[in-house]
Amino acid sequence: MTETLDIDRGELEQVTGDLLARHCDVAHLRDRLEAGGAHAPALWWRLAETGLVSALVPAEFGGAGLEPAHLPGVLHATGYHALPEPLLETAVLAVTLLAAFPDHPDADARLGGIAEGSLLATVRFGDADRHVAFAADAHLVLDVAPDGAVTAYAADQLEVVPAAGVDPLRPVAAVIPHGAGDLLGTSPDVAAHVRDLAVAGAACQLAGAARRLLDLTVEYVADRHQFGRPVGSFQAVKHKIADVAVGVDMAEAAALGAFGAEDAHDRARRAASAKAYAGQAADRANVEALQLHGGIGFTWEHHLHVWLKRTMSLTAAHGTPAAHRRTLARDLLARIGEEE
Amino acid sequence: MTMISVAEFRAEVRAWLAEHVPAEPLPSWTDQAGFDQHRTWERTLFEGGYAAVDWPEEYGGRGAGLQHTIAFAEEYYRARAPERVNMGGLYLLGPVLMQYGTEEQRRRWIPDLLSCRTIWCQGFSEPGSGSDLASLRTRAVRDGDHYVVNGQKIWTSMGGFADWIFALVRTDPDAAKERKHAGITFLCIDLRTPGVEVRPLAMVDGTEGFAEVFFTDVHVPVENVVGEVDQGWKVAMSTLGFERGAVFGDHAKFSNDVAALAGLVAVRGLAEDSLALDELGRVLVETEVYRANVYRLAALAEAGGNLDSTASINKLYWTEMQHDIFATGLRLMAEDGAVVGDLAGLAGVDAVTADAWRDWHHRYWYARAAMIFGGTSEIQRNIISERVLGLPMEPRRS
Ligand SMILES: Cc1cc2nc3c(=O)[nH]c(=O)nc-3n(C[C@H](O)[C@H](O)[C@H](O)COP(=O)(O)OP(=O)(O)OC[C@H]3O[C@@H](n4cnc5c(N)ncnc54)[C@H](O)[C@@H]3O)c2cc1C
Numbered sequence: 001m002t003e004t005l006d007i008d009r010g011e012l013e014q015v016t017g018d019l020l021a022r023h024c025d026v027a028h029l030r031d032r033l034e035a036g037g038a039h040a041p042a043l044w045w046r047l048a049e050t051g052l053v054s055a056l057v058p059a060e061f062g063g064a065g066l067e068p069a070h071l072p073g074v075l076h077a078t079g080y081h082a083l084p085e086p087l088l089e090t091a092v093l094a095v096t097l098l099a100a101f102p103d104h105p106d107a108d109a110r111l112g113g114i115a116e117g118s119l120l121a122t123v124r125f126g127d128a129d130r131h132v133a134f135a136a137d138a139h140l141v142l143d144v145a146p147d148g149a150v151t152a153y154a155a156d157q158l159e160v161v162p163a164a165g166v167d168p169l170r171p172v173a174a175v176i177p178h179g180a181g182d183l184l185g186t187s188p189d190v191a192a193h194v195r196d197l198a199v200a201g202a203a204c205q206l207a208g209a210a211r212r213l214l215d216l217t218v219e220y221v222a223d224r225h226q227f228g229r230p231v232g233s234f235q236a237v238k239h240k241i242a243d244v245a246v247g248v249d250m251a252e253a254a255a256l257g258a259f260g261a262e263d264a265h266d267r268a269r270r271a272a273s274a275k276a277y278a279g280q281a282a283d284r285a286n287v288e289a290l291q292l293h294g295g296i297g298f299t300w301e302h303h304l305h306v307w308l309k310r311t312m313s314l315t316a317a318h319g320t321p322a323a324h325r326r327t328l329a330r331d332l333l334a335r336i337g338e339e340e
Numbered sequence: 341m342t343m344i345s346v347a348e349f350r351a352e353v354r355a356w357l358a359e360h361v362p363a364e365p366l367p368s369w370t371d372q373a374g375f376d377q378h379r380t381w382e383r384t385l386f387e388g389g390y391a392a393v394d395w396p397e398e399y400g401g402r403g404a405g406l407q408h409t410i411a412f413a414e415e416y417y418r419a420r421a422p423e424r425v426n427m428g429g430l431y432l433l434g435p436v437l438m439q440y441g442t443e444e445q446r447r448r449w450i451p452d453l454l455s456c457r458t459i460w461c462q463g464f465s466e467p468g469s470g471s472d473l474a475s476l477r478t479r480a481v482r483d484g485d486h487y488v489v490n491g492q493k494i495w496t497s498m499g500g501f502a503d504w505i506f507a508l509v510r511t512d513p514d515a516a517k518e519r520k521h522a523g524i525t526f527l528c529i530d531l532r533t534p535g536v537e538v539r540p541l542a543m544v545d546g547t548e549g550f551a552e553v554f555f556t557d558v559h560v561p562v563e564n565v566v567g568e569v570d571q572g573w574k575v576a577m578s579t580l581g582f583e584r585g586a587v588f589g590d591h592a593k594f595s596n597d598v599a600a601l602a603g604l605v606a607v608r609g610l611a612e613d614s615l616a617l618d619e620l621g622r623v624l625v626e627t628e629v630y631r632a633n634v635y636r637l638a639a640l641a642e643a644g645g646n647l648d649s650t651a652s653i654n655k656l657y658w659t660e661m662q663h664d665i666f667a668t669g670l671r672l673m674a675e676d677g678a679v680v681g682d683l684a685g686l687a688g689v690d691a692v693t694a695d696a697w698r699d700w701h702h703r704y705w706y707a708r709a710a711m712i713f714g715g716t717s718e719i720q721r722n723i724i725s726e727r728v729l730g731l732p733m734e735p736r737r738s
Binding site for chain 1: 598599602603605606611614616617618620621622624625626628629630632633635636650653656657718720721722724725726728729730731732733734735
């Protein structure tokens with residue numbers, strides 16, 4: 001089991017990385033920025049064609065029936081390439097929710113639609129969640145209430161109020177439903193699972209985006225010369241980059257290990273830790289990347305800002321580092337209280 | 341031996357520890373009486389077959405895989421068993437002998453090392469050679485079937501309690517004119533040999549945790565050379581790789597420390613204080629991330645991957661994490677003017693928290709030292725940036 005997992009996982013990561021390097025390159029991102037919209041149907045079709053969108057869809061609904069544990073590398077790649085598409089939201093979160101209620105009369109149509117690439121979906125975590133990613137592009141919004149009730153809303157059953165998010169390629173919005181929606185069912189376990197997937201998934205994306213900031217910076221300082229030598233040969237520069245590298249590497253260890261972890265209690269703790277740490281590490285990467293690029297990094301023309309903004313957006317997504325730290329601390333205090 | 345499952349092994353270890361771990365925590369190993377008690381404990385551990393579960397059976401280990409090794413360490417710390425005192429032997433020399441030692445050397449040194457009949461210390465640093473280790477000057481001149489050693493080592497951890505030292509000595513000073521890393525040899529020396537003088541050095545907290553070691557015409561048999569003569573730099577780098585790399589399972593130690601910190605937060609009535617929660621949350625996150633890293637590296641090692649490039653990142657991370665844990669503790673105690681010493685008298689303090697806090701200062705200072713020994717944090721940053729990331733080298737004279 002673990003062996004095939006490793007093989008599939010490595011292969012999926014490779015396929016995703018190659019595909020995104022070709023079709024979600026800087027030219028594509030620029031194009032989307034100019035166009036003023038993140039999602040591009042042609043790119044989404046490619047993702048669907050490759051099987052990435054249907055990877056977690058159960059076989060009986062037309063998918064590959066893989067486990068979330070197959071996908072952390074894929075999510076990392078979406079951060080690395082700043083993919084402006086709801087892959088985490090549709091292919092992981094929505095699919096997991098829909099597949100949890102397979103007897104619902106619309107399960108087939110919805111999962112089938114996702115699998116073939118014609119249905120975009122996103123997830124809202126209760127009405128306090130004002131940062132629903134890709135809501136404006138979604139045909140379906142699934143709401144996960146604090147009590148575990150999961151409700152589906154079609155696009156025409158809700159109003160989307162865009163928030164002034166920092167990252168135009170990962171647009172966020174508040175979602176205000178008009179009616180009662182379609183209750184899929186209520187399950188605190190499913191809700192908790194999907195929340196953990198969102199948290200750990202965002203951590204994987206964040207680690208990927210931070211890795212890109214590191215790579216861009218390493219590349220730039222090796223190339224840029226001042227005082228007759230590459231600026232990357234100055235120790236003050238190197239040491240900043242080394243600290244960034246430690247953060248990125250450890251964020252990857254935590255995030256990739258947390259996504260798809262099994263044991264429910266451990267899973268929540270690992271996801272929250274990974275997200276909190278990835279946020280911290282990405283913040284460091286963000287600050288040093290711009291600093292070490294100097295003036296060129298501050299221009300709209302240079303593409304560094306794509307990842308500066310992506311890391312900021314993802315750091316805020318699904319719980320800030322500070323919020324996760326507090327939750328984890330409370331959880332630890334409760335645990336040691338129990339032991340006494 | 342085919343190994344039992346991890347779960348069975350864990351249960352076996354847990355039962356054994358429950359029966360054998362001393363009920364009262366041992367006194368600190370930093371004086372002779374405390375050290376002797378730790379040595380006795382190590383003997384018990386050895387006789388139980390738990391001195392080094394991951395080592396091959398022929399050398400007194402259990403031949404356990406990494407998952408078993410991690411489970412052992414998790415149980416060891418969970419039981420709050422005594423600190424291991426033969427670190428130089430167990431984590432540095434042992435693995436180096438597996439890699440570079442002869443069969444004869446392994447048979448000669450490893451069993452005593454595991455049972456703690458011999459305590460080993462590491463003689464790399466000299467007064468003039470710390471970060472620039474390859475500039476070392478302790479000389480060893482061949483005289484028949486012996487080397488004659490003259491020179492000095494310093495900051496030698498546990499030097500005052502050790503029986504043997506593995507040292508770097510210069511055997512070919514001419515080679516150094518070309519390249520200072522050449523002509524160095526890795527030599528094991530019995531500290532009872534005439535001409536050796538060990539002078540314990542008091543550390544910053546007053547305890548005698550390290551020492552200076554002086555060599556005056558010390559005769560050492562040539563068969564004590566590990567690896568090839570004049571090729572000791574390679575052996576030294578491998579030693580430092582072990583020193584910096586992951587010790588599989590030590591994340592559990594840090595989780596204990598964070599639990600002790602949580603106990604303190606609760607006792608001090610800070611459980612609703614958002615700053616204290618944030619600080620506690622931060623160090624908890626750091627230890628969870630470290631745990632994930634240990635699991636990742638174990639998986640990588642099991643798949644036959646090379647961990648060399650991970651050692652410096654690992655060292656920089658865990659030493660900073662460890663410092664953060666202990667400094668945070670002192671900060672949370674700041675109302676008492678960082679007087680942590682003995683909490684046992686405070687209302688609501690359980691035994692575990694009180695024990696942890698009794699040596700919090702000592703552990704804090706050790707955390708500061710860890711950012712210096714085994715190559716300073718700055719040296720790790722040099723390695724990460726130049727060798728791992730491939731940034732352009734600093735213009736340097738050799
Ligand atoms: C508690 C403790 C236990 C120890 N145990 C042992 C032991 O058992 N065996 C042993 O052999 N040694 C031991 N050491 C010694 C330790 O390895 C050295 O102290 C360490 O390598 C640093 O050398 P140094 O003290 O000479 O400092 P220096 O090398 O003089 O460094 C002084 C400062 O300059 C910085 N610096 C130096 N070179 C560079 C550079 N190229 N780039 C950037 N910054 C630089 C350092 O980072 C440091 O901040 C121990 C040290 C301590 C504190």
